Amino acid sequence: MKHALDPDDSSFNQKSKNESLSVDLLRDLSDDLISQLKRVGFLSLKDIVIEGPSELSSKSGLSINESNLIYNLAITYLEDMGIMEMRFTPATTIYHKRKKIGRISTGSRNFDKLLGGGIETNAITEVYGEFGTGKTQLCHTVSVMVQLNQSEGGLDGRALYVDTENTFRPERIETISKTRNQDPDKILDNIIVAKAYSSAHQELILSESSHIIESQDIKLLIFDSAISLYRSEFIGLSSLSLRQQRLNKLFHSMMRIAQTHQVAVLLANQVQSSPETGYGNMPFKAAGGNIFAHASTYRIFLRKSNRNRIARMVDSPNHPESEIVFTINESGITDPKTSN
Ligand code: GTP
Ligand code: MG
Numbered sequence: 001m002k003h004a005l006d007p008d009d010s011s012f013n014q015k016s017k018n019e020s021l022s023v024d025l026l027r028d029l030s031d032d033l034i035s036q037l038k039r040v041g042f043l044s045l046k047d048i049v050i051e052g053p054s055e056l057s058s059k060s061g062l063s064i065n066e067s068n069l070i071y072n073l074a075i076t077y078l079e080d081m082g083i084m085e086m087r088f089t090p091a092t093t094i095y096h097k098r099k100k101i102g103r104i105s106t107g108s109r110n111f112d113k114l115l116g117g118g119i120e121t122n123a124i125t126e127v128y129g130e131f132g133t134g135k136t137q138l139c140h141t142v143s144v145m146v147q148l149n150q151s152e153g154g155l156d157g158r159a160l161y162v163d164t165e166n167t168f169r170p171e172r173i174e175t176i177s178k179t180r181n182q183d184p185d186k187i188l189d190n191i192i193v194a195k196a197y198s199s200a201h202q203e204l205i206l207s208e209s210s211h212i213i214e215s216q217d218i219k220l221l222i223f224d225s226a227i228s229l230y231r232s233e234f235i236g237l238s239s240l241s242l243r244q245q246r247l248n249k250l251f252h253s254m255m256r257i258a259q260t261h262q263v264a265v266l267l268a269n270q271v272q273s274s275p276e277t278g279y280g281n282m283p284f285k286a287a288g289g290n291i292f293a294h295a296s297t298y299r300i301f302l303r304k305s306n307r308n309r310i311a312r313m314v315d316s317p318n319h320p321e322s323e324i325v326f327t328i329n330e331s332g333i334t335d336p337k338t339s340n
Contacts, residue, residue, distance in 0.1 A: 036060055037070075047210055048074040049084070050256040084260060104220060104264055105153025107141040107180075107333040110324040114313055115298065118153060121219065121264045124254055124295060126226070127311075128269035128286040129302030134309045134328050135268035136167045139224045141332030142266060143191045144176050146220040157219025157263075158190040160212055162205055164229050168193050172332075179331040192216060199229045199246065206253055213261045221257065226250075226267040227288050244291050251295030267296065308336050 040059040042048050048056060048071055057067035078084040085094070103118030112118045119125050119142060127135050143161055148154030161168055170188055177184040192212060196202035202223075212218060227247060234243035258265045269292065271284035286292060286299065293299070299315040305325065312323040327336045 036062075041207070043211065044214070045074040045077050046083075046214070046260045049078060049260050050210055050253055051207070052252065052256070078260065083262075102155045102219065102262070102264070104142055104155055105145045105148075106138060106326075107145055107153075107176075107331065108324075108326040108335045110335050111311055111326050111333060112153070114300070114311055114319070114322065114324045116319060119220075119264045119266055120297070121155070121262050122259050123297035124251070124258055124265045124267060125298045125300070126267045126269050126286070126292070126296035127300045127302055128271055128284075130271055130284065130304070133302035133304055134326070134333060135302060136165075136224055137172075137328045138333050139222045139266060139268060140169070140172050141176055142220060143222065144173060144180060144182065144187055144332065146264075147182070147187055147190050155219040157217055158192065159220040159222060160209060160216070160218045161191055161193045161222045161224070162196055162202065162209075163193055164196045164202060164223065164225055166195065167224065168195075175330050176332040192218070196229060199233050202229055203246075203250060206250065206257070210257060210261070213257065213263060218261075219263050221254075221263050221265045222268075223254075223266070224268040226269055227292065228270060231270070231287060244289065247288060247291045248295075251291060255295065 037048075037056075037060055042051070042056065042060070051059070053064065053067040053071040056062065056071060057064045060067070062070070075084060079086045085097075102121035103112075103115070104121075105112050105118045106115070115125070127138055129135060139161065143159040146154050146157050146159050149156050173188055173191060174184040177187040194205045194209075196205055209218075209221065213221065230243050230247060234240065234246075254265050254267075257263065270287045272287050274283060274285040284301075286301075293315070296315070297317065298313070298319070301312045301314045303310050303312075308325050308327045310323050310325055313319045313321055325336055326333055328334075
């Protein structure tokens with residue numbers, strides 16, 4: 001379905017009883033407004049919802065009141081189209097919808113079980129852990145798994161891989177594909193890689209990702225890693241508040257992308273030492289502070305255990321805190337031999 005802000009698009013001339021004021025506004029300004037929005041990069045209703053009213057206002061020059069109206073109108077249309085959840089939805093409807101939610105296998109049955117079946121669409125899944133705990137290996141493996149059909153643990157979709165640490169390796173994708181009996185050329189063709197060189201560049205990539213997701217049938221958006229560029233650029237206490245503001249905006253955009261495009265967002269995150277370490281506490285906590293903690297739907301802590309790795313569900317709205325064992329081999333993330 002196309003949602004371009006086309007002046008001829010009849011959806012813009014329809015009167016919605018909830019949003020008559022906004023429709024009047026659009027009808028009055030229609031042509032000029034639409035070309036104004038297009039000129040500053042708002043090509044679809046989803047773009048408006050993902051960017052949010054303050055961004056709409058600052059990029060287009062519209063007042064915040066006008067931007068709020070247009071934003072609410074865009075949400076209403078997406079609700080009417082069944083793309084976003086209707087306002088005031090019975091919980092049973094949400095429950096039935098959630099049963100059908102898309103999930104992508106991690107490559108390990110143990111890991112999938114920890115996640116209740118795999119990495120969920122419409123949500124942000126964050127994995128954090130020390131170096132070498134398997135974050136990048138998970139990102140590589142899931143980029144392959146998303147392309148499989150549903151009975152094999154995929155979603156028949158493509159992956160958009162944002163690489164901020166220069167650790168994406170096509171050779172690794174080739175090995176994982178071959179050991180999983182997939183054609184490596186086809187798999188590589190279906191992974192779109194965006195290398196980010198600075199936090200500003202990462203934000204530009206995110207703002208442009210909406211069009212790629214829509215046109216390329218992307219089902220998985222990866223950030224490996226999500227905040228390393230911010231950590232290296234914003235150093236010291238004096239820049240902390242600006243860094244957190246930028247991260248806050250970044251994560252809200254990510255969540256809106258997950259929900260409006262119905263994709264899974266997978267974030268790799270670094271750790272920092274935790275001063276509260278003591279009995280029962282973990283020696284590391286995820287970088288990014290509270291902003292990151294609240295933004296992720298699911299948070300998983302990875303650690304080494306001899307040759308294996310342990311994944312622990314640390315925060316989830318619907319999973320108990322529990323942990324599983326997985327391993328890394330030629331096929332990427334998988335189960336240790338003994339648990340097969
Ligand atoms: P940082 O990005 O440094 O924070 O670490 P990370 O958590 O992203 O680590 P990564 O996912 O890159 O995991 C590295 C681990 O995977 C190392 O222990 C490697 O030995 C292992 N690994 C990578 N490729 C292979 C492979 O082809 N076979 C096997 N058996 N292990 C591999
Ligand atoms: Mg890594």
